[in-house]
Amino acid sequence: MLEVYNTLSRKKEIFIPQDPAQVSIYACGPTVYNLPHIGNYRTFFMTDLLVRTLEYLGYEVKLVMNITDIDDKTIRDSGKAEMTLKTFTEKYTEEFFKGLDLLNIKRASEYPKATENLAGMIKLSQKLIEKGLAYEKEGSVYFKISSFPNYGKLSKLDSKKIKIGASVDVDEYAKDNPRDFALLKASSPKEIMRGIYYESPWGKVRPGWHTECSVMAMEAFGPTLDIHTGGVDLIFPHHENEIAQAEGATGKPFVRYWIHGEHLIVNGEKMSKSKGNFFTLPEIVEEYGGEVVRFMFLSVHYRKKLDYTKAFAENAKNNYSRLRETFEKLEFLLPSANLSHYPADRKTLESLPLFEAEFKTALEADLDTPKALKVFRKLSRSANTYLEKGKNREVLEKLLIQYKSFAAVLGLFEKKDKKIPIEVLKLVEKRETARENKQWEKADSLRAKVKELGYSVQDTKAGPQIKKI
């Protein structure tokens, strides 16, 4: 039984999908106007973790994540770059996918784009106008929050008390009430000149940000979906508005479980370009590797702020390496493991189901990855201890299977190691011969050569273990 924290109730709830055959998840995806930063990816990671956990627990999952490829920022920055909106957003969509791969984030079933869903948005707007929940003004369509009594139920904000921002939008668009939000925005003359518009009953328009998500989510799953994910900052107004639009139109509950991921901050401060503490994913991956970044995410619960600091990153790197070391050792030793030479260690074998149970319990408790990692470490230690005294094939096999099972749920150790070059293998072989003949100087110089090629050799009882540095 999976328990998740539902923002709607502010409580942990037992998760029961409406359709036992398939869990429906909609995740807010990126706005493709620049390289996503590491905090963005923490949220995408969180959704990936959720999917993997559900699959581990035996569910079939369908995940849909949108790509916002038209909004104020994409229009503005594509203009600055003197590119068409399409070319510009395609470039950053590709970057986004590259980032997912770096973090072993599994692809969603679909990535619908805002620009491809205008028909649905226009239809939704029409329906809301018919119901008296929206109105047209100067070519834009706005949602009238005063007509929707449930407004504020997710964010727990009183719609009358929401502070009106000093945003330019307030005067830029003629709304009845400054708190009303746009479903469709009238395209500006400049936008029309660039071809950024769609024909609608109210003239040439482009989508409002909130509209696309409601439309694409319902397009994929119908009026009610199981889970909707996103970052905490989307609770208000984005998700609040999604609820208003969807429930206003259908009269049915839109989302059964809202799951929000906390932010990543840097040295105790919010990431921002002006503070100079803004990190894109490639920058950090460059230094630590994608799996270590993933490990960082895993080591802090998704509803807790992750304070990214140098010390924290180093810590994660060490912890990660220790786990990986054991994994590699198991893989390395297994082929040469003797069937009967060593006795099967009962204690080790019997501990495996216990670890498995503990691991599962941890994830079921609102995706408690820090605890799951703790169990993983226990397994690692247990494996290490066993390897010191015995190498029975059966035990090694079972340890490795267990190891891989944990790793798969957490999304670790998936990077396929590039094949070791023949050159390196030959050098190592020569070195072994030299060692057998006790030609230590020769052996050492060969080791140095191997190192130059970017590999290290460790002498073990089972022979030399080669690793990429």
Place this chain on the structure above:
RNA sequence: GCCAAGAUGGCGGAGCGGCUACGCAAUCGCCUGCAGAGCGAUUUCAUUCCGGUUCGAAUCCGGAUCUUGGCUCCA
């Protein structure tokens, strides 16, 4: 102003009512031609402050102090 979240050892950072976090650092041992790396074990050391609940609290409940975040584009 209105909502939230958090304060743990030399450092970083888990823990969510009783039981080992873990990593770094230190010590010992194993392994080794050497080296590195690895592995195991060990010591010292903490729970922001003040109350309360409890047989028992880092953990639950008040209060204080400090820090951070949201209320506006935002993962």
